[in-house]
Amino acid sequence: MSTVNPPVVFTQDELGWVSWIDPLPEAELTERHYAGLVDRARAKSEYFRLLVRDPEVLEARTRTDKDIFYNTADGLPRAERELAAAATSRYNGCIYCASVHARFASTYSKRRDDVQRLLDEGVEADLGERWNAVVKASVALAATPIAFGPGNIEELRRAGLDDAEIVDVINGASFFNWANRLMLSLGEPSK
Amino acid sequence: MGTQDIIDTLAGIEPGSALDAIRARRLQARENAQKSYLALFEPIDASEFSLAERAAVAAFVTGLHGESAVAAFYREKLAANANRAPLLEAIKAEIERGRTSGPYGAFPAGPLSIENKAGLIYRVSAERKPDLGARLTAALEHAHLLVFRPRDAASADMKALLAAGWSTTGIVTLSQLVAFLSFQVRVVSGLRTLAAASAQEVAS
Numbered sequence: 001m002s003t004v005n006p007p008v009v010f011t012q013d014e015l016g017w018v019s020w021i022d023p024l025p026e027a028e029l030t031e032r033h034y035a036g037l038v039d040r041a042r043a044k045s046e047y048f049r050l051l052v053r054d055p056e057v058l059e060a061r062t063r064t065d066k067d068i069f070y071n072t073a074d075g076l077p078r079a080e081r082e083l084a085a086a087a088t089s090r091y092n093g094c095i096y097c098a099s100v101h102a103r104f105a106s107t108y109s110k111r112r113d114d115v116q117r118l119l120d121e122g123v124e125a126d127l128g129e130r131w132n133a134v135v136k137a138s139v140a141l142a143a144t145p146i147a148f149g150p151g152n153i154e155e156l157r158r159a160g161l162d163d164a165e166i167v168d169v170i171n172g173a174s175f176f177n178w179a180n181r182l183m184l185s186l187g188e189p190s191k
Numbered sequence: 192m193g194t195q196d197i198i199d200t201l202a203g204i205e206p207g208s209a210l211d212a213i214r215a216r217r218l219q220a221r222e223n224a225q226k227s228y229l230a231l232f233e234p235i236d237a238s239e240f241s242l243a244e245r246a247a248v249a250a251f252v253t254g255l256h257g258e259s260a261v262a263a264f265y266r267e268k269l270a271a272n273a274n275r276a277p278l279l280e281a282i283k284a285e286i287e288r289g290r291t292s293g294p295y296g297a298f299p300a301g302p303l304s305i306e307n308k309a310g311l312i313y314r315v316s317a318e319r320k321p322d323l324g325a326r327l328t329a330a331l332e333h334a335h336l337l338v339f340r341p342r343d344a345a346s347a348d349m350k351a352l353l354a355a356g357w358s359t360t361g362i363v364t365l366s367q368l369v370a371f372l373s374f375q376v377r378v379v380s381g382l383r384t385l386a387a388a389s390a391q392e393v394a395s
Contacts, residue, residue: 143294152384
């Protein structure tokens with residue numbers, strides 16, 4: 001295995017990810033595995049070739065992920081879904097997930113400096129009413145026991161979100177409690 | 192799909208309600224959260240991770256999040272899958288021992304170290320290990336790590352599972368199960384909170 005150079009700060013740079021246990025070799029993938037990967041190109045990724053050891057779970061997880069983040073009809077703008085993902089990852093401590101979704105949040109919001117402040121200062125950074133409400137709701141959902149309550153709903157509504165958009169925040173933040181735990185525990189990021 | 196939607200059931204979302212309509216706009220997410228549940232709890236192949244083991248880990252993980260409709264659901268699933276009363280008792284007692292507040296743990300050594308937060312390093316109690324066996328003991332310890340301090344996870348934790356008899360594929364499914372439940376319990380909690388807030392608004 002090549003040398004791992006783990007990042008020690010949160011960053012928007014592109015990172016690699018190295019598995020601690022054996023992914024399936026590309027040569028051993030069958031049609032059942034490709035169905036699990038959803039996008040054939042994902043066979044190039046060590047992370048997905050590891051998760052594809054359980055293809056049915058990976059396929060359902062991938063389709064859940066895509067709809068929560070990419071289906072922006074009648075709902076929260078993509079930038080704020082990515083913000084929920086980045087804030088959750090920052091709070092749980094997933095440097096890899098935070099890097100990917102901070103980059104997306106920057107791309108879609110054009111607020112790269114604010115996103116960087118979330119990474120540098122943490123989830124208490126003051127990013128304005130609307131983003132603060134999304135970050136706070138994501139953090140409350142990530143806590144165990146879950147701390148999300150009526151106060152979060154009120155703040156999100158005051159910031160202008162309707163119930164469909166609030167559901168997008170709940171879905172996006174909750175999904176990253178799934179993603180963070182896989183990324184953090186099956187391998188590690190590398191610069 | 193024949194089965195009732197599990198998130199709707201646990202969140203108390205009635206057909207025709209406002210939240211039912213909102214969830215219907217994210218149909219792929221709704222249907223695939225359900226398929227994830229089915230793939231984990233009614234898998235086509237349970238040879239690497241038995242149904243009783245899945246139910247035991249699920250009851251433990253959701254119980255660690257506090258009492259809720261979700262915890263009760265997986266406790267019942269365990270009661271239906273486990274053929275031994277001591278296993279149920281052991282999981283119940285270990286939930287009590289394992290409850291704490293997260294996330295905590297350490298960051299890679301460097302500027303983030305000031306954010307390190309110490310907390311319980313959970314280990315199954317010695318007297319319950321015989322009831323649980325080596326595989327479940329290792330699985331519960333790993334599940335607790337994933338629930339409360341995922342940033343502490345290290346390659347040594349993979350080795351501990353392998354040494355306890357878990358295959359690489361079994362580890363992937365175990366990790367997915369714990370991580371999926373971390374998602375499911377939050378979606379249910381969030382939707383319940385939103386439904387309650389909206390009901391109050393209508394009433395006032």
